[in-house]
Amino acid sequence: MARVDLKGISKRYGSSVALAPTTLAIEDGEFLVLLGPSGCGKSTLLRIVAGLLEPSAGELWLDGELASERTPRERDVALVFQNYALYPHKSVAKNLAFPLEVRGLSRASIEQRVRETAALLGLEALLERKPGELSGGQMQRVALGRALVREPRLFLFDEPLSNLDAATRAELRREIASLHARLAITTLYVTHDQVEALSLGARVALMRQGAIEQVGAPLEVFRRPLNTFVATFLGSPPMNLVPVSINSGRYTLGGLSHLGAPVDQGALVLGVRPHQIQLGPASARALPARIESIERLGARALLRLALREAELSVEVDGASDFERGAGVSVAWPPSELHWFDAHTGARVELSR
Amino acid sequence: MKLGAKFWRRVAMALCAYAFLAPLFYMLSVSLQAEGHGLGGSWLAAARDPHWENYVRALERMGDWRRLIANTLLVSVLCVGGQLFTCSLAGYAFARVEFRGRELLFAGVLATLMVPEQATAIPRFLLFRSLGLVDSFAPLVLPSVLGGSPFFVFLFRQYFLALGPELGEAARVDGCGHLRAWWSIFLPLARPMLVTVGLFTFLAAWNDLWTPLIYLMSPEKSTLTLALASFNRSYNTAVELMLAASAMVLAPCLLAYFSLQRLFLRGIAIAAAKR
Structure with missing residues (x-):
């Protein structure tokens, strides 16, 4: 178990910045998820914490001790890779035993720890097999075991579920969550999958272009995104963003003027999540729209609506009987509106 | 004619094999022939009357x-x-x-x-x-x-x-x-x-x-x-x-x-x- 403090950690390759100076604290026992599109610097950050990459500047502290200069071995961290990185010439048992052998544990205690770990993860029947004879899910389970077996201070995950099929992914996701609940090892988890981020993380850090855009509890980040990137990256389908112009506190949309803009004058971006939009029968007084397309997904259906100056995604119950080309009216609870600066994309709070 | 690629590939492989094996065969046939023929002896003679003792004498000669x-x-x-x-x-x-x-x-x-x-x-x-x-x-x-x-x-x-x-x-x-x-x-x-x-x-x-x-x-x-x-x-x-x-x-x-x-x-x- 460990507390992790990143202080102004950055990584540059020549003139290109892989990671802008980043300061971040991970509490003892916390599960923190780094979420972002590929190339956003999240794996770079993880590898710096692991000691596999040297930061260009900044300090890494583990439990109040400066660890920037330490080898991976001295940091006592464990890393689970996207492609499992099991040792192909060693059996499952030998893979599990290897980190303990390297640390010079006695044969008896190695055997005991391997047996306990195998039991914890349901690997007993696979111990004599080689990695090549296992399915992807089994291999990642073994990799999980190899990380767990020496009870590290810090657990690092680098997109561990990305190579697995959907069912196995969901199963292992639950397993990782329950392991963390039981063992409470400090965890840093890198993913580009928002479902993993929202379901696993006690906190989520969203990254883009080498910088952290927002850190917070999953629901907080989802409900109060600090900018348009976070707003559209979280949520599927993504939040609708519509540029609107504002005059004396009213914004214009669909040829109608609406109350509730956060500023008196100017141009802002209005955001509303697809599941917050309510549809009704077409009427003269409500915001009119036409249904452009319908995607039926079973329990839910996704509609594309055409307004006069914008398109909206809407998520409705799968049983509703909307038809393509039909006219509807659109409404939303004012409390579910988000406002962003038209230029910077930063969140604008309702101040009145 | 569907004699084709397969046939010519075989021919090419046979030629290659010959080029590699002929010297070996030649070495073996000369190594088994009687003294004094130099490089001119025939492999038939060597096959009819192989002088295996050449190998023993060669070892002796090497010390x-x-x-x-x-x-x-x-x-x-x-x-x-x-x-x-x-x-x-x-x-x-x-x-x-x-x-x-x-x-x-x-x-x-x-x-x-x-x-x-x-x-x-x-x-x-x-x-x-x-x-x-x-x-x-x-x-x-x-x-x-x-x-x-x-x-x-x-x-x-x-x-x-x-x-x-x-x-x-x-x-x-x-x-x-x-x-x-x-x-x-x-x-x-x-x-x-x-x-x-x-x-x-x-x-x-x-x-x-x-x-x-x-x-x-x-x-x-x-x-x-x-x-x-x-x-x-x-x-x-x-x-x-x-x-x-x-x-x-x-x-x-x-x-x-x-x-x-x-x-x-x-x-x-x-x-x-x-x-």
């Missing part, structure tokens, strides 16, 4: 043949061990250890491929003489142990690069230093490469005449190739004895190749597939 075999084997095995150790370690470093000037140094190592051995023979001899190592096995073995062949360093580097970065990272996070990662993870995975490089090195050392000729003087340090060369007298070269000896010297090489053929071919295929 202390047990010593020759032991010397050659010792040198070859030390070369193989040294080459595998040095080349795999250097290949690992160039593939998996980050250090300043790595690419430049590697380019330098590769550049030495362009320098023919003959060009460095004299400075090298002077070096070994100043160390007092002439007429010992050291000049035959040390270059393999200390330098290795740049081409084999290259092969190992490519092989380790192709394994991807994650295995090395996993080993380091699991607590390995570079040496331990090389020994416990990368070497066992490089078995086809070890066999290929080992076989090449063994053959080169076993068949080497040039280096022993330069450095070895004492008869008790002589190698098989030196003994073979000494059959070649200006008068009275007993061709059948020389070729009988050649056949015996060649046999272990063929044996080594055929017993390791499968692994060897895999190593070649891997080397060819990676950039």
Whole structure:
């Protein structure tokens, strides 16, 4: 178990910045998820914490001790890779035993720890097999075991579920969550999958272009995104963003003027999540729209609506009987509106 | 005509096989013929009346043949061990250890491929003489142990690069230093490469005449190739004895190749597939 403090950690390759100076604290026992599109610097950050990459500047502290200069071995961290990185010439048992052998544990205690770990993860029947004879899910389970077996201070995950099929992914996701609940090892988890981020993380850090855009509890980040990137990256389908112009506190949309803009004058971006939009029968007084397309997904259906100056995604119950080309009216609870600066994309709070 | 590609491929392969097998066949047939025919004897005569005693006489002619075999084997095995150790370690470093000037140094190592051995023979001899190592096995073995062949360093580097970065990272996070990662993870995975490089090195050392000729003087340090060369007298070269000896010297090489053929071919295929 460990507390992790990143202080102004950055990584540059020549003139290109892989990671802008980043300061971040991970509490003892916390599960923190780094979420972002590929190339956003999240794996770079993880590898710096692991000691596999040297930061260009900044300090890494583990439990109040400066660890920037330490080898991976001295940091006592464990890393689970996207492609499992099991040792192909060693059996499952030998893979599990290897980190303990390297640390010079006695044969008896190695055997005991391997047996306990195998039991914890349901690997007993696979111990004599080689990695090549296992399915992807089994291999990642073994990799999980190899990380767990020496009870590290810090657990690092680098997109561990990305190579697995959907069912196995969901199963292992639950397993990782329950392991963390039981063992409470400090965890840093890198993913580009928002479902993993929202379901696993006690906190989520969203990254883009080498910088952290927002850190917070999953629901907080989802409900109060600090900018348009976070707003559209979280949520599927993504939040609708519509540029609107504002005059004396009213914004214009669909040829109608609406109350509730956060500023008196100017141009802002209005955001509303697809599941917050309510549809009704077409009427003269409500915001009119036409249904452009319908995607039926079973329990839910996704509609594309055409307004006069914008398109909206809407998520409705799968049983509703909307038809393509039909006219509807659109409404939303004012409390579910988000406002962003038209230029910077930063969140604008309702101040009145 | 659907005689086609398959037929012509067979013909081409038969020609190749002939080109490779004919000298072997010729060597065997001459080695079994009666004394005094020189290179002109017919293989039919040799087949009708094979003079197996040529092989015994060839051994006698070579003198202390047990010593020759032991010397050659010792040198070859030390070369193989040294080459595998040095080349795999250097290949690992160039593939998996980050250090300043790595690419430049590697380019330098590769550049030495362009320098023919003959060009460095004299400075090298002077070096070994100043160390007092002439007429010992050291000049035959040390270059393999200390330098290795740049081409084999290259092969190992490519092989380790192709394994991807994650295995090395996993080993380091699991607590390995570079040496331990090389020994416990990368070497066992490089078995086809070890066999290929080992076989090449063994053959080169076993068949080497040039280096022993330069450095070895004492008869008790002589190698098989030196003994073979000494059959070649200006008068009275007993061709059948020389070729009988050649056949015996060649046999272990063929044996080594055929017993390791499968692994060897895999190593070649891997080397060819990676950039």
